[in-house]
Amino acid sequence: MRRRFTREQKMTMVYGILCIVLILVILQLWLLTATMNAYLGGDESIIWPAGLVSLACFALNAGLLWYLYAIERSQQ
Amino acid sequence: MVQPDREQITVAPDGRPDSEQPQWRRDLPIDWPQDHYIARRDFTKFLVLTSFAFAVGQSWIVVQNFLRARRGELPIQFIARLDEVPIGGGLTFNYPDEHDQCALVRLDEGSFTAFSRQCTHLSCSVVPEPDKRRFYCPCHEGAFDLATGSPIAGPPRRPLARIKLEFKQGAIYATGVEMRTL
Numbered sequence: 001m002r003r004r005f006t007r008e009q010k011m012t013m014v015y016g017i018l019c020i021v022l023i024l025v026i027l028q029l030w031l032l033t034a035t036m037n038a039y040l041g042g043d044e045s046i047i048w049p050a051g052l053v054s055l056a057c058f059a060l061n062a063g064l065l066w067y068l069y070a071i072e073r074s075q076q
Numbered sequence: 077m078v079q080p081d082r083e084q085i086t087v088a089p090d091g092r093p094d095s096e097q098p099q100w101r102r103d104l105p106i107d108w109p110q111d112h113y114i115a116r117r118d119f120t121k122f123l124v125l126t127s128f129a130f131a132v133g134q135s136w137i138v139v140q141n142f143l144r145a146r147r148g149e150l151p152i153q154f155i156a157r158l159d160e161v162p163i164g165g166g167l168t169f170n171y172p173d174e175h176d177q178c179a180l181v182r183l184d185e186g187s188f189t190a191f192s193r194q195c196t197h198l199s200c201s202v203v204p205e206p207d208k209r210r211f212y213c214p215c216h217e218g219a220f221d222l223a224t225g226s227p228i229a230g231p232p233r234r235p236l237a238r239i240k241l242e243f244k245q246g247a248i249y250a251t252g253v254e255m256r257t258l
Binding site (some may be wrong): 007011012013014015017018021022024025028029031032035036037038039040041042045047048050051054055057058061062064065068076 | 127
């Protein structure tokens with residue numbers, strides 16, 4: 001039997017996911033400014049790693065959002 | 077008879093539960109608790125879109141860096157003869173393209189420096205001021221050290237790009253551009 005979450009439980013989950021997503025987005029913003037500074041300064045060493053980390057952050061964020069919608073779909 | 081959702085305070089006009097309502101009615105709920113949940117879920121969705129935009133921006137830098145690396149070596153360009161530049165004076169030239177302004181300064185008898193004139197703040201053209209030992213950016217009162225190109229005043233944080241110089245048979249040549257973060 002599929003578990004049904006109450007609205008309070010879903011609210012707690014959305015707050016938790018929102019906090020994680022917010023932290024990751026701030027990390028991406030910092031990464032973007034630091035990488036732009038490095039690129040304009042001719043430092044190429046961090047550009048590829050920073051790009052991969054940013055894509056990983058986006059994938060994690062998208063996965064969390066998908067999970068949130070998956071919970072809603074499973075309860076309908 | 078269809079039972080309404082137990083968490084649904086207000087019942088829709090057709091009497092059916094929330095899960096059977098059209099999408100627009102589920103996205104615009106009447107009840108405050110459900111509205112709070114939807115607002116936070118949509119804010120999360122907005123943040124994920126922002127995250128996507130940052131990832132695209134980051135990828136753009138990777139592509140630009142790849143294209144810059146493919147350009148290869150810059151040309152060697154004659155700037156001036158040594159005796160054409162007075163001690164404490166300088167001249168301007170364009171390198172590596174005709175739109176890239178640079179400045180050559182003779183600090184003393186055998187000491188020359190050359191920098192791009194593009195300010196590292198917002199790309200205004202800096203003005204060499206040898207008497208004040210600085211390059212001055214009139215846009216936002218920025219200043220760079222004349223000898224090193226390092227920022228000494230105003231909003232710029234990165235030094236000016238250094239033009240690599242070579243001296244051959246009494247002439248000065250530009251051979252490359254060195255961009256720096258420190």
